[in-house]
Amino acid sequence: MTSLSPHPADAVEPKTRSVGATELSWCKAVPGGTGTTVLALLLSKPPHVPFLQNALRRLQISHPILNSKLRFDPASSSFSYVTPSAAHIEIQPFDVQSTSQILESCETTAQLSPLHLILEHELNKNSWKDTDPSLDTHLFFASVYALHDDKWILTLRLHTSACDRASAVTLLRELMEEAKGVGGVERGMHKEMGVSLGIEEYIPAGQANKPFWAHGMDVLGYSLNSFRFSNLDFKDTVSPRVSCVVRLQLNAEETGRLLSDCERRETKLFGLLAAAGMIASHSIKGIPRDQWEKYAVVTLVNCRSILDPVLSSNHIGFYHSAVLHTHNVKGGENVWELAKRICMSLVNAKNNKKHFTDMADINFLMCKAIENPGVTPSGSLRTSLISIFEDHVIDHSSKMSQEMGLEDFIGCASVHGVGPSIAIFDTIRDEKLDCACVYPYPLHSREQMQELVDEMRRIILDAGVGFGNSPDKNEVDLQYSC
CATH class of the missing domain: 3.30.559.10 (Chloramphenicol acetyltransferase-like domain)
Structure with missing residues (x-):
């Protein structure tokens, strides 16, 4: 060779x-x-x-x-x-x-x-x-x-x-x-x-413009609002941390039905997964059903197709933008309605170019949290409950993978420094949903996160009950494109 x-x-x-x-x-x-x-x-x-x-x-x-x-x-x-x-x-x-x-x-x-x-x-x-x-x-x-x-x-x-x-x-x-x-x-x-x-060098002209005072107000707003965020219970805030993983998997039939229902309800998969995560978090904490909690979600948007010049999907580097949004959740929340609110929140943010205008603010706050862990709850460095990608990965490589004898794979990134309590890396491979859910250990225990992911899976599958039925009039009124 x-x-x-x-x-x-x-x-x-x-x-x-x-x-x-x-x-x-x-x-x-x-x-x-x-x-x-x-x-x-x-x-x-x-x-x-x-x-x-x-x-x-x-x-x-x-x-x-x-x-x-x-x-x-x-x-x-x-x-x-x-x-x-x-x-x-x-x-x-x-x-x-x-x-x-x-x-x-x-x-x-x-x-x-x-x-x-x-x-x-x-x-x-x-x-x-x-x-x-x-x-x-x-x-x-x-x-x-x-x-x-x-x-x-x-x-x-x-x-x-x-x-x-x-x-x-x-x-x-x-x-x-x-x-x-x-x-x-x-x-x-x-x-x-x-x-x-x-990525900053490829943002279309004028789309990242924001007055200096507006930057200051938004950074202050993000900072003050973060004190109102609810988190999963922390198990150990002192010991050294590592990243651990729990997998959330569905079979091909379950995945097909789920995607069909997302399409029928004009809701993206990321919205449903994030909604299930928030509802599951509220559920496993054992708090009263009528008690509201405010959860933060960071959605990562692949910006390659909207940059100037447009970058190929094969272009390697970091070209995602983070959008932070919050949602109030209580017990008995309808997962589809919450998923739609999550999708609409991202749509509105993108329509207002917040994935570009807030990029510097999010980066600044991320660095400040790294430098000053004490500004986060219990010094945990947690910035949100969930991080998730707007678009899931669809893998069609089964035939090529036979050349390597590829039986299984997992792809994700560590999160035990600054970041969410659970980062979801979702892939559809061989028509089956496979999510690598990464979390900081022992800030959260493996048993705690397994319970969370099991509850998410239950919520997702329960949401699919009645596949093929037409949505009623109230559901139609709530529909919108994500």
Whole structure:
């Protein structure tokens, strides 16, 4: 297998650019535990490590930000991306004995699969914490773990400033295309010539404009309003935290019916999942049914299609915007009505360009929470109950995945620094809904979050009772497009 690294004599001076404002907020968040993106793939065929390594290097060449290093300048407290011309990634192998030791070290009483445990292990391997500030750090790491039963787990771990969820989906798809031998053809038109600019540089002219006084009022409003947010009960606010995962899964029939009902009621899936999460939170806390609670939801919007110039869906980097909105919930809430309110809240925010005008405010507050944990409830760094993506991922890679022997995969990011109590990463694969629900442990216990997710699942399935029935007149009056 030939190396993709150029001869030293042909080496080109690395390219450097400063990180953008949104990227900077992630650079500050990741060392504390929020923003380590991981893709974990369970394989039934032995991976050819040299082949995979070269495939990943070709992806680094196509998407230079994946080949970049993060540089910190102590004098200015600023970060920048440094991109060499030669691809660098090395896959770290773990034999059966090493993998077994890692699995045995995982402190949990839950019956979790090796894939699940390795995912959590990778989420909490923080290559950007307590590093020598004089050294540049890579943004992209890969490992292969060998299991006893002739199976393997391939993990890809990335810094979220360089790889949002849409980027992770692109990375996985293109890796499978490489495995099938079609990568070079498929990707030719999408090759990025250099590390692109941050999202702020692509916002259409005038759409992020906001008077200075308005910025101040909105930051103050967000800050004061946060003291009224309700949270899940905190179990341990003192011990060191890690990110753990609970999966919410539906079978193909349940998923099909759910999506059909969302379409019939003109409601998006993210609204239904967020509504179920809020109602479940109210329910498991055991508070009186008539007691209202105010919950915050952060919805992440993929902005690629509305930037100037428009960026391809295959364009790797961080190009999501966060929209914070709040909703009052009490016992006995109708999940569909709440889901519609959540959808309409996001529609109104986007119509008012808040995904652009409030970007700087949200980034500022995120950084302030990181610097001053005491301003959050119990110093927990919790900024909302739920974070969720506006659009779910639909995976059609089953045929290509056979080339790799891909049996299962989970993709998500760590949240145990600043962030929500539960971050939902929803995927529809083989027509089945699979949500990786990430939470900070032991701030919340695994038993508590399993109860929450089980209650969410019950609420979602109960919402589907009566599929095929026409909505009554009152429901029709509540409908709107999300």
